[in-house]
Amino acid sequence: MVVQILRRALIFVVSALVASAAVFGLLAVLPGDPAQVALGVSATPELLAKTRQEFGIDRPLATQYFEWIGGIFSGDFGNSYVTREPIGPQLIDRLGVTMWLVGAGMLVALLIALPAGVFAAVRHRRASGSVISGLSQLGVAVPGFVAAIILVQIFAVDLRWLPAGGWTPPIIDPLDFLSGLILPALSLGLVQGAVLTRYVRSSVIDVLREDYLRTARAKGLTPYRALLRHGLRNASVPVVTVLGLQLATLLIGAVVIERVFVIPGLGSMLLDAVSNRDLLTVQGIVLVLVLAVLLVNFVVDVLYTVLNPRLRQAS
């Protein structure tokens, strides 16, 4: 098992390095001169040359790449071409906001999917089970931002229970923070909850067919008790895998949701940087998002190896 985990770790490190080169390369071909964008059309050639030197874009691409990636190891993402401020601290701040959103979205998804999925599985031959399955199929089809617009209409515009957007950090006012988090978290979590319900349902149905569960039922346990005692741990292996992959989906989904609710997270920072053509900031954010996806995949692989007894024995 240790060898397998080490192998996965090596793949993760190599993938991360290749991904960073890809992100850098993709944005290096951007037409236009960042110095020109920063200074405007009236800049003198001398000033342009000086700014290019300041940005470090007058050097060979390979040097630029190694300096960029070297800086990132010490948390230095360089300075924005537009505001001239360091990118790193702002990026970490914004990532924190996005993580609140993703965490709350995941919580909503789990709170929906676990009971609904188990219920739909236990009753999969009855009408009530089919209703849950149908609803989850419908939920999968509704994009997060459509759910967001509907939720805003109901809870912010009509009922006026919750704010339609904005963000209050938890240390400033915990109550405002929570009330501002509810709608974005629901928008993210409802759709992911629907996706997860389908996986929970199918993996619980698989477990229900196992002989040991039939034996437990034959001993007189109710379907739910039998599942709780003997089935849930086995059903959790595929669900954990999907859950990990969904984290990545939530992270990217947050980009759109942040725009709907005007939340200052990583997604809004990315969209603003793109519209200001702030290349270095775009580069840093994209790298952080891609690394997050790779990291989640790595952790899922490791968890899968640890949780699955068959893989554990094989090594």
Place this chain on the structure above:
Amino acid sequence: MRRSSSPSLWVGLGLVGLVVVMALMSFLWTPHDPTLVDAAQRLRGPGTDYLFGTDKFGRDLFSQVMVGARTTLFVGVVAVGVAALIGTPLGVFAAMAPKWLGELVMRVNDLVLAFPALLLAIVLGAVFGADTLTAMIAIGVASVPSFARIARSATLGVMSTEYVLAARSAGRTKTAIAVRHVLPNIAGLVIVQSSVSFAIAVLSEAALSFLGFGTRPPTPSWGRMLQESQELLAVEPRLALVPGVAIALAVLGFNLLGDGLRDRYDPRLEVRG
């Protein structure tokens, strides 16, 4: 033995058919010009003249939904086409190539998986300018890995069958085996994946247009209709509801179609059933 068709297949076919018919019909006829700005008709409610009413510019919503279906299908067909045409041969190659080369191809494939469609489209939009073409390519490239994975695992299954062993011992080349035996046998799974990927493409295009990284005005697009509806949400929720329902029904249709086709083609389900 052929299994009977599931209800998912028929409901999915019905919904997808509806989108296709609307899109095709929009080439010949729409109730009004979907891009015609008419201040006198702005924000009219649904009625006989305007089935779903008009938007803040007086444009007919139903006509926009019809032409928007065309945009959605166009993006889906090109994106899924790109993904299937690159991903399927790549997966077959990875399965039939020497082990180290196949492994390398799949590692690169997994790396592409770390660039979700939305992120890739935003980056490509920043580099080359955001429009429908960039969105289609980004969604297509981001969908390549899922086709490659499916094709590889299905090919590995086909390669261990007796008829492939017979073809190999008869001296057939790998290319001939891939074309004559592998591709026809994995086609069903590729079709299932196409339907699932189509649903994802519809969602991605809508999200990108919503963010301003997809179809440009004045071409109607469901995602942009939603974006434009936001400022009037408090007074006219209908403006968001119409494109929202259109997106949801199209995605539901392709997902159900994928489920129905899987029931029919997926050999793993056959073993279980």
